[in-house]
Amino acid sequence: MAVAHLVAAFLDPAASPVLAVGSTVIDATPTPVKEWAVRTFGTADKTILIGNVLLVTLAAAGLAGVLARRRPRTGFGLLLVLVALAGAAALARPQADLADLVPALVAAGAGLLTLWWLVRVLRAPGGTTTVPAATPPVRSRRGFLIGSGALLVGGAVAAGAGQWIIRARARISDIVLPRPVTALPALPSGLENEHAGISAFRTPNSSFYRVDTKLAVPLVDQGSWRLTIDGMVDREVSLSYEALLDLPLEEHDITLTCVSNEVGGTLVGGARWLGVPVRTLLAEAGVSSRADQLLSTDVDGFRISTPLEAVTDQRPALVAVGMNGAVLPRAHGFPARLVVPGLYGFVGATKWLTRLTLTTYDAEQAYWTRRDWATDAPIKLSSRIDTPRPLSTITAARHAIGGVAWAQHNGVEQVEVRIDGGPWETATLGPDAGVDYWRQWYLPWDAKPGSHQLAVRATGRDGSVQTAVRASSFPDGSSGIQEIVVNVA
Ligand SMILES: Nc1nc2c(c(=O)[nH]1)N[C@H]1C(S)=C(S)[C@@H](COP(=O)(O)O)O[C@H]1N2
Ligand SMILES: [Mo]
Numbered sequence: 001m002a003v004a005h006l007v008a009a010f011l012d013p014a015a016s017p018v019l020a021v022g023s024t025v026i027d028a029t030p031t032p033v034k035e036w037a038v039r040t041f042g043t044a045d046k047t048i049l050i051g052n053v054l055l056v057t058l059a060a061a062g063l064a065g066v067l068a069r070r071r072p073r074t075g076f077g078l079l080l081v082l083v084a085l086a087g088a089a090a091l092a093r094p095q096a097d098l099a100d101l102v103p104a105l106v107a108a109g110a111g112l113l114t115l116w117w118l119v120r121v122l123r124a125p126g127g128t129t130t131v132p133a134a135t136p137p138v139r140s141r142r143g144f145l146i147g148s149g150a151l152l153v154g155g156a157v158a159a160g161a162g163q164w165i166i167r168a169r170a171r172i173s174d175i176v177l178p179r180p181v182t183a184l185p186a187l188p189s190g191l192e193n194e195h196a197g198i199s200a201f202r203t204p205n206s207s208f209y210r211v212d213t214k215l216a217v218p219l220v221d222q223g224s225w226r227l228t229i230d231g232m233v234d235r236e237v238s239l240s241y242e243a244l245l246d247l248p249l250e251e252h253d254i255t256l257t258c259v260s261n262e263v264g265g266t267l268v269g270g271a272r273w274l275g276v277p278v279r280t281l282l283a284e285a286g287v288s289s290r291a292d293q294l295l296s297t298d299v300d301g302f303r304i305s306t307p308l309e310a311v312t313d314q315r316p317a318l319v320a321v322g323m324n325g326a327v328l329p330r331a332h333g334f335p336a337r338l339v340v341p342g343l344y345g346f347v348g349a350t351k352w353l354t355r356l357t358l359t360t361y362d363a364e365q366a367y368w369t370r371r372d373w374a375t376d377a378p379i380k381l382s383s384r385i386d387t388p389r390p391l392s393t394i395t396a397a398r399h400a401i402g403g404v405a406w407a408q409h410n411g412v413e414q415v416e417v418r419i420d421g422g423p424w425e426t427a428t429l430g431p432d433a434g435v436d437y438w439r440q441w442y443l444p445w446d447a448k449p450g451s452h453q454l455a456v457r458a459t460g461r462d463g464s465v466q467t468a469v470r471a472s473s474f475p476d477g478s479s480g481i482q483e484i485v486v487n488v489a
Contacts, residue, residue: 001057002155002162004086004107009165013216014093014300015100016162017086017107022046022053022215024089031371035474038260042267043210050215057082061111068119079115083108094301114151121147169219172334175327180251180274187253187272188431191402191440197387198402198440201430203269205324210331211258211267211345213367218299218352222335227281227319231295231357234286241335245321247276252316252341253433255406257379259344260473264384264482268406270438273339274322278311278356281319287312287358295364296338297355304350305366306340307376308358311348315341315409315436319353341436342409344377344477374476381407381466383415383441383458383482390484396449401427402442405458411435413463417443418455427456435461447488455483 001017008016014023026034026049037045060082068075087104090096121143190201222241229237239247251274258267278294287308294306311317317340321328328334333351340348346368357364361375369375383405388394405415411434416424430440441456457466470480 001054001086001107001111002157002159003110004103006158006162006165007106008103009162009169011099011102013162013166013219014214015090015096015103016216017083017090017104018050018053018057019215020090020093020100020103021057021086022049023213024092025049025053026213026215031373031474034371035260035472038211038258038267039262039473042265046215065115065118068115069122072119075119076112076115079111080108083111095299118144118147118151166216166219170217170330172327172330175222177274177322177327178245178249181248182250184251184253184272187433191430191442195387195400195402195442197389198400198430198442199384199386199404201270201433201440202324203271205271205326205329205332208269208271208323208332209258209267211260212351213302214300217330219330220299220335220352225299225335225354227336227354227356229281229285229356229358231359232288232291233282233358234288237281237285239281244276244319244336247280249274249321250277250316250318252318252339253437254316254318254339254341255408255436255438256339256345256349257406257408259346259373259377259477261382262473262478263382263470263480264390264484265478268384268404268438270433271324273318273320275318275320275336275339278317278319278338278340281356282312282358285358291358291360293359293361293364295357295359295366296350296353297357298350298352299354300352302350303364303366304338304347305361305364305369305375306338306343306348310340310343310376317341317348319356342378344379346373347375347377372475377476379406379408380477380479381410381458381460381464382479383456383466385454385456385482385484388454388484388486391486393487393489394447396447396488399445399447400442401445401454401456402440403456404438404440405456406438407458407460407464408436410464411461412439412458413461414459415439415441416457416459418457419445420453424457447486449488451485451487453483453485455481457481 005016041048064075064078090100122140192198192200227239253272255270261267292308294308297303319336320339336353337351384403386403405412415427418424427441427443459465468481
C-alpha cells in the first residue's frame, strides 16, 4: 500500500489504495454515522478513518500471511482480493479513468512479491525436509523478523515520500490575484487583542476549519481548469481561470458555518473572500425563469444544490478565488469555490468548483439531499463561549467571559451571558464587519471561588432570540444554548 501510495502521488493521489478505499467508505456510510463521526471527531475524522482503513488492511494482510504458510493459494488469494477491492474503489470514483488502476496493480505486484519472499524466508534454508527440526525455525524466524522489519521501514519511507510529493505538488505559486473593484477597509482590530482566549476576528487560513468528503485534497491545474455555467440558460458560458480573474472582483467578509457544528462547536470561521458575484456570472448566461436550483459540481463530480433565490437576492454570493488576502488554499477549494452568506456550507459552499448548472429541485438532487439533509438550510443564530474554557480552573480574579456569536445575513443585535442561573446580562460587542460576519463579545466577571455555570445567548437584528430548544445537527443544523462549568480556585 505504501509503494502504491508513492506511485499514486505522481499520478493521482486520490487513486492511492488507502485513500480510494477511505473515500468509498465515506460515500457509503449512512448519514447518521457520518454525522456522528463529524460531531465526535470534528476535523480529525479523516485521520481516524485513514487509521481504521490501515488497521483493517493490516489485520487482513496479517491473516493472508498466516494462511500463506500452510495454504499458499488461500493466502495469496486473500491478498489479491484486498488489492482488487482497492482497485475497484479507485475505479468507482466519479472521474476515474483506467490509469487510476495503476496504484492497485503496483500494490498487487509489491504485495504478492513481499508475501512470497516472507514465506520463503520462513521456510529457508533450502527446503524443510533435510534440515533437523530444531534449527530452521530459529534461523528462519530471525530472517523473517529482519525481513519484515526492513519491509516495514521501507514501507514507512515510501509512504512518507508519497506524502511529501503530494504536499510539494499542492504548493501554489506564481499566482497574483487582481485587486477588487470595491476594496474593503482593513478589518478593525478584534477583541482577541484585549482579551486573550476569544477567537480571532478573522480566522487565519491555516486554522480555518475544513469539512468535505475528500481524503486527498484535489490537485487542480488552473491552466486546464474551466468554470462552466449551463443548464436552463440562454447561452452556456465557459471561463478559464484567467477569464474568471478578468471579471470585476469583489471583497466580502463572510462567516462560514458547517451544519454539523454543534452548539459551542468550532466548525465555523470568518474570512475575507475575494471573488466574482454569482449574479454577474448568471447574468452573462441568462437564467430561465423556471429554474429554482443552482446545482454546483466539483472536479470529482460531487454536487451541492443551492436555492437559486439565495444567490440572486441582494446578498453577496461569490465564486471566490481568494481568502484572507491569499490565493484560495487547495484545502478550501482552489482554484474557485462558492460562498453563499447565510447558508450552511453543505448547501452553498462548493469547493473545487467546476460547473454551475441551472435546474429545478424536481429534476435533480445533490449529494446531501440524497442523504436526507435539508434542502434549504439557513444558518441558525448561535453563540459560543471561547473563554474561560469549559471545565477549566481559573483564579479568583476579574476575568472576561468572551466568545463569538453569529446571525449571518441578519446581524447580531445583542449577546447576553447568564452566570449561575441569574439574570441575563448584556455583553459588550466587538467590531462590526457587516451582517454576514460574526461578532465577538465579552463580559467582565469578578470570579469568586467555587464552581460556576456560564451560559450565552444571542439576539439577531430581526429580534429573534437564540432558542434554548435543543436540536442536533441533522437535518438542518443544531440549536440550543451553550452552558459550561468552570472552577474558580
Ligand atoms: N467539493 C466539496 N465542497 C464542499 C464540501 C465537500 O464535501 N465537497 N463540503 C461542504 C461543507 S459541508 C462545508 S461546511 C464547507 C466547508 O468549507 P471549508 O472546508 O473551506 O471550511 O464546504 C462545503 N463544500
Ligand atoms: Mo458542512
